[in-house]
Amino acid sequence: MDATPETTADSVLAEFAAGICRRMAEGLLEHTGGELRSFLSAESARLQAALADPATLEPAEQPHDPPRFSRKGHVVINTNPVTSHRNVLAPLLTEKLEDDRAVATVGPLPRQYQGPRGMLHGGYVGVLLDQVLWDVVFHRLGHASFTRTLNLTYESPVPLGEELTVEGRVTKIDGRKTFAEGELRSGDTVCARAEGLWVSPR
Numbered sequence: 001m002d003a004t005p006e007t008t009a010d011s012v013l014a015e016f017a018a019g020i021c022r023r024m025a026e027g028l029l030e031h032t033g034g035e036l037r038s039f040l041s042a043e044s045a046r047l048q049a050a051l052a053d054p055a056t057l058e059p060a061e062q063p064h065d066p067p068r069f070s071r072k073g074h075v076v077i078n079t080n081p082v083t084s085h086r087n088v089l090a091p092l093l094t095e096k097l098e099d100d101r102a103v104a105t106v107g108p109l110p111r112q113y114q115g116p117r118g119m120l121h122g123g124y125v126g127v128l129l130d131q132v133l134w135d136v137v138f139h140r141l142g143h144a145s146f147t148r149t150l151n152l153t154y155e156s157p158v159p160l161g162e163e164l165t166v167e168g169r170v171t172k173i174d175g176r177k178t179f180a181e182g183e184l185r186s187g188d189t190v191c192a193r194a195e196g197l198w199v200s201p202r
C-alpha cells in the first residue's frame with residue numbers, strides 16, 4: 001500500500017487552497033460591496049489557475065500535512081484546528097519542543113479571531129495555550145493525554161496583528177497525571193497565564 005493516499009502535488013494544492021480559504025475568511029471581514037466582489041474574484045481566479053495547472057505552484061517545500069494511511073488502511077488527515085495546514089480554521093504555529101519546554105510563535109492573527117475590537121477572543125487564548133501545553137506534555141510523555149483542567153488568567157488584552165509567543169512547560173508528573181503551565185506573550189508583555197492537568201488514558 002502507498003504511504004500516502006494522494007500525490008505530493010495534490011497535497012501542495014490542498015494546502016494552497018486552504019491558504020486561499022484563510023485569506024477569503026479574512027477578506028470577508030475586511031471588505032464590503034464592490035471591493036469584496038473584486039477581492040473574492042481575484043482569490044477564486046488564483047485557485048482556478050492552480051487547479052488548471054498545479055505545476056505553477058512549484059513548491060519550494062514539501063507539504064506540511066500530507067494525508068497518510070493508518071495501519072488499518074484508513075485515510076488520516078491532520079484535522080487539528082490550531083496546527084494543521086489543511087484546516088482553514090487553524091491559525092498555525094511554528095513550534096520548538098525540547099525536553100520539558102515548548103515555545104511557539106503564532107500570528108499575526110487576523111480579524112476572524114477578534115473578540116474585543118483589535119484584540120484576540122479569550123476563547124482562542126485558551127485554545128492556543130491548551131494546544132501548546134498539550135504538545136509539551138505529549139513530547140515529554142511520548143503519548144497523547146487528555147486535558148482535564150485548564151485554568152487561565154487573563155493579564156492583559158492580546159492584540160491582533162502582532163506575532164505572539166506561547167510557551168509551555170511540564171512542571172510535574174505523577175502517575176497518569178501530568179501538570180503543565182505556560183503563558184502567552186505579545187512582545188515582553190505576558191497577556192495570559194495557564195496551568196493545567198493532563199491525564200493519560202488508562
Ligand SMILES: CCCCCCCCCCCCCC(=O)SCCNC(=O)CCNC(=O)[C@H](O)C(C)(C)COP(=O)(O)OP(=O)(O)OC[C@H]1O[C@@H](n2cnc3c(N)ncnc32)[C@H](O)[C@@H]1OP(=O)(O)O
Nearest residue numbers: 130131134144145146147148149175176177197199201202
Ligand atoms: C488520548 C488520545 C487523544 C488524541 C488526541 C490527538 C490530538 C490532540 C490535539 C490536541 C488536543 C488539545 C487538548 C484537548 O483538547 S483534549 C480534549 C479536551 N479534554 C477532554 O475532552 C477530556 C474530558 N475528560 C475525560 O475524558 C476524563 O475526565 C479524563 C480522561 C481526563 C480523566 O478520566 P479518567 O477516568 O481516566 O481519570 P480519573 O477521573 O480517574 O482521574 C485520573 C487522576 O487524575 C486525578 N484528577 C482528576 N481530576 C483532577 C483535578 N481536577 N485535579 C487534580 N487531580 C485530578 C484523579 O484524582 C486521578 O488521580 P489518581 O487517583 O490516579 O492519583
